[in-house]
């Protein structure tokens with residue numbers, strides 16, 4: 001599934017982020033929708049627990065590292081609205097932003113991470129609603 005392509009050594013940085021970004025308020029609003037509390041949220045893909053202070057953290061040993069993502073990539077017409085913003089753990093974000101695999105929807109990501117996802121559901125974690133994505137036309 002993962003290509004091993006060297007381009008993806010640069011984790012969490014995709015070309016879309018260099019020419020487009022979400023406003024802080026949008027990210028905060030998305031955090032609230034995926035949140036258990038002000039400081040704790042749930043990954044949209046695998047339902048892992050995320051910690052607000054660990055946004056984009058690069059240290060390997062940090063728990064709860066997360067990134068904001070485009071549900072529909074900018075190159076495909078996705079915009080910077082709340083409907084197109086999702087919050088993913090570091091691993092899910094790497095998979096979702098990798099164009100060399102076929103995981104291009106949150107539904108497919110959840111299927112790929114179904115083992116982790118189902119384990120969390122069994123523990124009583126309620127999956128956050130999937131943002132609909134939004135096309136600028």
Ligand SMILES: [Zn+2]
Nearest residue numbers: 043046089092
């Ligand atoms: Zn995840």
